[in-house]
Amino acid sequence: MVLFEFNYLEHNFKLTGSSVSGKEQLLIDDKVVAEKYNFKTGCVHDVEHESLGLLSLSYKTQLLDGKIIYQLSQNSDMVYTGEADMLPFGKNKSDVEKADEDKSEEEKKPSHLVGFFGIGLKLFKSAKAIKVLLAGSALAGWSIIFSWQFALVLIAVIMFHEYGHVWAMKKMGMKTKGFYLIPFVGGVAVGDKAKTHWQQVFVAMMGPSFGLVMSIVFYLIYLATESHWIGLLASVSALVNIFNLLPVMPLDGGQVVKSIVFSGRSKWQFISLLVISAAAFALSINLGLSLLSFFIVLGVIDLIFSYGEFKNQTVEGMDKYSSVFSLVWYLLTVVVFVGIIFAIASSGLPGSELATTVLKS
Numbered sequence: 001m002v003l004f005e006f007n008y009l010e011h012n013f014k015l016t017g018s019s020v021s022g023k024e025q026l027l028i029d030d031k032v033v034a035e036k037y038n039f040k041t042g043c044v045h046d047v048e049h050e051s052l053g054l055l056s057l058s059y060k061t062q063l064l065d066g067k068i069i070y071q072l073s074q075n076s077d078m079v080y081t082g083e084a085d086m087l088p089f090g091k092n093k094s095d096v097e098k099a100d101e102d103k104s105e106e107e108k109k110p111s112h113l114v115g116f117f118g119i120g121l122k123l124f125k126s127a128k129a130i131k132v133l134l135a136g137s138a139l140a141g142w143s144i145i146f147s148w149q150f151a152l153v154l155i156a157v158i159m160f161h162e163y164g165h166v167w168a169m170k171k172m173g174m175k176t177k178g179f180y181l182i183p184f185v186g187g188v189a190v191g192d193k194a195k196t197h198w199q200q201v202f203v204a205m206m207g208p209s210f211g212l213v214m215s216i217v218f219y220l221i222y223l224a225t226e227s228h229w230i231g232l233l234a235s236v237s238a239l240v241n242i243f244n245l246l247p248v249m250p251l252d253g254g255q256v257v258k259s260i261v262f263s264g265r266s267k268w269q270f271i272s273l274l275v276i277s278a279a280a281f282a283l284s285i286n287l288g289l290s291l292l293s294f295f296i297v298l299g300v301i302d303l304i305f306s307y308g309e310f311k312n313q314t315v316e317g318m319d320k321y322s323s324v325f326s327l328v329w330y331l332l333t334v335v336v337f338v339g340i341i342f343a344i345a346s347s348g349l350p351g352s353e354l355a356t357t358v359l360k361s
Helices: 093-108 113-123 127-145 148-171 197-225 228-244 252-264 267-287 290-305 307-311 320-346 353-360
Strands: 002-008 011-017 023-028 031-037 042-049 053-062 067-074 077-085 176-182 186-191
Touching: 002 067, 002 077, 011 053, 023 042, 031 042, 148 176, 148 186, 148 197, 148 228, 197 228, 197 252, 197 320, 228 320, 252 267, 252 290, 252 320, 267 290
Parallel strands: none
Antiparallel strands: 002 011, 011 023, 023 031, 042 053, 053 067, 067 077, 176 186
């Protein structure tokens, strides 16, 4: 799709981009003169033109204002600035204009709001209908940010993750109503409250564990086929699941960490986890994983403020073996996800740098 275009000294400049592959192309007079893979909110394209000399086209996206601000420099001198409206990913200006025209035509037609309202009330009495509605809303919501193809991949990853939670609840004999997709957020599995800390850990970890199986399978397929889409699917799956393992409530990682600490009912166990968190923070900083470092700090703050709950809990705790097993399970899962992300990024797969950029942001 065309991000923006303008004319300078009787030459037409056009920047196109793909929200799926991240590929951007700079065209001058409809001829491709530069291209890059970019998933950030800004980029710089440098090119040497036969008649215009050294050119540098840069832009920044202002998400809150819905604007793209761009400027052109010629031989190190800024010669042109402008702005353009952001378009929904995967749409061109002509598509949006046509959609607006169609909408205007629809507004002229007589409405049947009363009938549709009655049907809507009946549909909302069905849990399945609500799930379908939320799934459609999630697809539409993510399609606004990304392309509809990428949105489908993201939803598939989230659904497989949430199914892991549902499977675990059933395995533990807990009643469950399934899971719901939440637009712009992710998903949530709905079921009975856990009666023991081991149930909490098992249910929380099975979501990322299902995601881990998915990521490993697609990573192996990527190694065998070098398919661009399969590689991105493995990378996105790892990123979504590692985000859920961040040690902050109500994410899966937060539930696991709290269950481990609260099981011991020992002040020393509480202090030990704070020490482990400090070590993990130092390691993350050393590896340049700023996002993980930030959420480790939030997790520690959350633990400290939950100390009252720690002393007065009523949920049955785990023994030492189960606590150690849970901690090792949690840490190994995080390590494997990080390994998959960096392994795919190091292969040079276009678009895979999105996951490493998020981890380092």
